[in-house]
Amino acid sequence: MQPLALVVDDEPDICELLTLTLQRMDVLCHTATSLADARRLLAEHSYHFCLTDMRLPDGDGLELVEVIQRELDGQLPVAVITAHGNTDTAISALKLGAFDFVSKPVDLERLRSLVQLALRLNRERDERSAPSAPRLLLGEAPLMRKLRAQIAKVARSDAPIYISGESGSGKELAARSIHLQGPRAEQPFIAVNCGAIPSELMESEFFGHKKGSFTGAHRDKPGLFQSAAGGTLFLDEVADLPLPMQVKLLRTIQEKAVRPIGASQEVAVDVRILCATHRDLAREVAEGRFRSDLYYRINVIEIQVPPLRERAGDIPLLADTILRRIAKSAGTAPPELAPGAVGALQRYSFPGNVRQLENILERAFTLCEEGFIQVEDLNLDQDAATAPSKPATRPQPAEALPNSHEQYQGQFETGHYGSLDEFLESIERQTIESALQDTRWNRTAAAQKLGISFRSLRYRLKKLGLED
16 A cells, blocks of 8 residues: 655645655655645545644644644654754654654755654554564553553654653663664664763764774774664663763754764764663753753653552562573573562562562572572561561571682772672672582582572572583
8 A cells, every 4th residue: 555645834845845755755645735724634534644844824733743643643643844953843843742853954865764764653553562562561550551551652753752760660671662662663772871881982982983083993983873773772871971972962863963083974863862860850950960952852752660669569470570581591490489478579669679679589599499489588678678577598608708808809999890790790600610619510519518509509500601
């Protein structure tokens, strides 16, 4: 079926240019010169895409966006044509539900890319909403159902999305869900933690560089924007960007182009921007640590991922899913949570949210016996839990601990290990290797020496890649 588009513009020359461009893409066109004409045609035909100018004789493009959202339930992708540099109008259109915008004078390459994306959204909508589609955000709590509904709606546009929520609550999963349900699903999804990139490398990492542009630039390197071409770039912890980089990011988002270090020309980039942070971004703006113009540009639409403590009813489902995944990785049957353990988890405040739940269950998996996880296996922090009983711990024998705390501390402080997780994993690896060497690789004896079960040792060996 040949796609059908509605072009709304009262200037004959622009209307003809837009129509010819779409016809060369094998898209049939109807044209309207007023808001009233557009409403009449929308009632008479089923369109795949709508492109409207902002200024119309009897209204403006924003009114048409509102009509489409209200009367067609936002199912028709609509893009608006704005005056060059009129960012406020473009953002207003996106907030109302516009799919995207294009500025005058119209860049035809940019227009073709926008139309292709909108038509792809129409073709793939049924597939993305099919029951067999993977669900990344689990849970049936009202807040989670609301979040999934919001994601399904914002995935239909190409507007920048700001995802707020506490650390570990699942912001990246929300971003991936938006990507997978949108027209860019078959293209790359690139996630980057802005706080993990050294400030002196940021420009090169984001925008790329040309060979010879600085010492050590031995070849051309594409940046994150180029790597995400056609897809989605997820900027996690965007509040950690230094102010000079915020300026460059704002320009890139507005101009949809980057200039690699050492390049004389800008390179057009077609990516959707999703941002997230656990900080209060409005407060960061008020206190001068985040640019207000960038804040309004990335915060076109905000969705909030709820903390785990506000959906405790989902914990049994999440725990079962996590334990099955851990057990599959370890090559064993998943353990069951004793009723008391389930209750303890549901009463726990989870300051680290789902990520903390995963860590607690991974530890409990290695500690539990006979296929059941008891309350004491969870080892919950009593400062954050409301459970009255004090959880038991299973300390390791002193001889199994590292011999040189100062050595490891020095390696961590000097940056030999990039993160606390890597540091702790290195200690675990060396401790297990030492126990295995002392017992001549007798795993049963090594487990006894370490004060853990054989099953726990087998799981840790697989996790650390030491099975062979």
